Amino acid sequence: MKLERLMKEKGVDAILITSLLNVRYFTDFTGTTGTALAVKDKRFFITDFRYVSQGKNEVEKNGFELICENISTLKKVGELLKEFEVKKIAIENQSVTLDQFKLFQSNFPEVEFVYLDDTFIKEREIKSEEEIEIIRESVKIAEVALEKTLPKIKIGIKEREIAAELEYQMRKLGASKASFDIIVASNERSALPHGVASEKLVEEGFLTIDYGCFYKGYASDITRTFYIGDNPTQKHLEIYEIVKEANERAIKVVKAGITVHELDAIARDFIKERGYGEYFGHGLGHGFGLQIHEYPGISFKAENKVLKEGMIITIEPGIYLPDFGGVRIEDDILVTKNSCEILTTLDKKFKKIK
């Protein structure tokens, strides 16, 4: 149904889906080699012999006819385009390489190419009930994993060891892997918004952990900042409370109908008022799903759009003071008609780990 509407919107008689992520979105195929083709009212899924039985189970219920092609997928696609007299085909120009495009041109010389641009990622903005349930589970796995990891965190442990433990726990709980390189940033490294876990030993000061997992293909994305040691300064307490309040103020106003610029400004203006505006350089959040960063961007830098029911976004304000340390608190939020549901449940109170 979606593909039919998209074909109409794009004015094409076929859509070729080549990125595995979108193949998965439209067909449910979870393997590593597969191409989907919508031609007029027919749906084909082309894979090689390794995926025939898996593919059948996954894609046929979604209306895709499986074709096993061991030599050349594109040759097969070309034959189908000819058979159905396709004149215009939409392709995923944002993920197709130049080499692939040249192959498209040589295998289907008679068709005109139309670019999908960001059509698919826009399609994925609003999550279905089924996707929401999976993301809920993804968030839960990540949360339990952090709870199991916390007792191991102490002064002297390597950042990478914390990241390894977190990933181990997430996988043990059913995740396929971490949803990105886990960020574990101790003391002055916590001032780096993307301080991927390093060889550094944890020392007294802030410790920021930004992580998540993939579960059934869907991401989670959570950040918590802790204080390691027993003697936080006034400044540590102050910036922590500002970030926490910015996070809470923003979450309070999330609902269908608010624009991403309005939402970003709620947190940003508050941090500015408290004198730390220049230390919050990134956007307030982002959508996520099959990818860790999807639409909408919740940022003054992003295209301004209105939040809709069923979007899942992060809210993650931060303050980063060079050579001192930083705080970020990130929650995962489901936008509902009149407010939102906070999917993350981990505590946000200033927490000292000794």
Ligand SMILES: [Mn+2]
């Ligand atoms: Mn994030």
